[in-house]
Amino acid sequence: MSCITPVIPTSLTGCKRVLPALLLALISAHSQAASDSTDPIRLGVMQGFPPAMDKRVTRQNAFEMPNLRWALRNARALSATTGIRRAPSPLMLKAGDDSALDPLQFSVGEQSLTLAQYLHDTCTDGFIVLQGGKVVYERYLDSFGPGQLHIWASMTKSVTGVLAASLIAEGKMSPEAKLASYVPELVGTPFGEATVQQNLDMQVEAVYPDKVPPDIGLFAAAGIVPRKPGMPDSIYSFLQAATLPATASATPIWYYQNGSPEAVAWAIRKITGKTWAQLVSERIWSQFAEEDAYTQIDALGTEMASGGMSSTLRDAARFAEAIRLAQARTDGKSPFVQGVQLALSPKDNQALIAQSAKARDRTGYSYHDYWYQKNDGDGSIEAAGRFGQRIYINPKRELVIVKMSSAPDLAPRPTSAGTAPAVPRQAADSTAAFNSMVSALIPALR
Known part of the structure; x- marks a missing residue:
């Protein structure tokens, strides 16, 4: 699958560095080859007053290409949202030397790719690399720009994990307590009967009805896709639709799904008396962000804490950089720093993760508080999202990478642990490919 063509951003022109003519020629040649571009603006998606009938994005067709690319950049145009407030003094991102990384080569299986080809083939919208807090590489692709927000x-989920961990660090939430002790409405449900920590680590044996899968069922409940008969009409009712298995597993399981973070967010609201968005604004986003973010909400105003947030690429990078800096803090620990340090404390559950169908390409990883721990000797951590979203943080090398993408992904998610194979992905969009890219990038930045 081919998607997009790299564009050199104007945001790094302060570096006063001109790319070599050879590199520009390579990029130009790649641009000419990308005749199957899915740039929504060039293709006229949602352009005009009004847009042409066959170019309109609706809840019915938003997951189809190229509509998906427009939808992931304009989530608030398709469903209700609520705001997340920025910082009064945002974290400064200094301009470093603009690294000429486009021709960087690495292997994906038996194929060799340049970084520019990798970004194209994985439908990347925005890609940024920070080293020591400095922007050393930044690309915006196919009409996506620095001022736009992206899902x-x-x-x-990783934001929700830090938020929950901050409350645990303050003694306001017990990780060993049943979640139903905070949310009585979830008594008898898999989320309520599991502990807070089991929910945070995706170790909950939930069984979703066939008509309410953990992905589309939630999207319908939040008003993102049309709701079919029998589907819940709110995030709270979505959580109450899941059931316990007829026979519990004899050993712990790892089942990645959306119910657990939504249940944890419900508990957070009950404990604090505030909304998820208010708390994210106060405890997290206001610590570093340059622009307001937003998150999708259901008909009751309940935020989708498992997947509804949107921000600019640079603010996502600021979030990752703030996480990196907070890990090393020893003085005056704020709720944000406390949450980061607890959420990212080492977890030894690699074998459990490797058994999961969802995580077959996550061999060697651990998972804690909705963060992946890479166990690479550098203390690296990752956050990941559908359609190719990635945050990579390497504390030892002071490295941050953020990738915002629109890779088509219509594969249904399993309705219970072990009931479906791993979600099929093209080779270039796999975790292995991302890791190969990182492994090539690190020595190139030295």
């Missing part, structure tokens, strides 16, 4: 998808 985070399941990277939102």
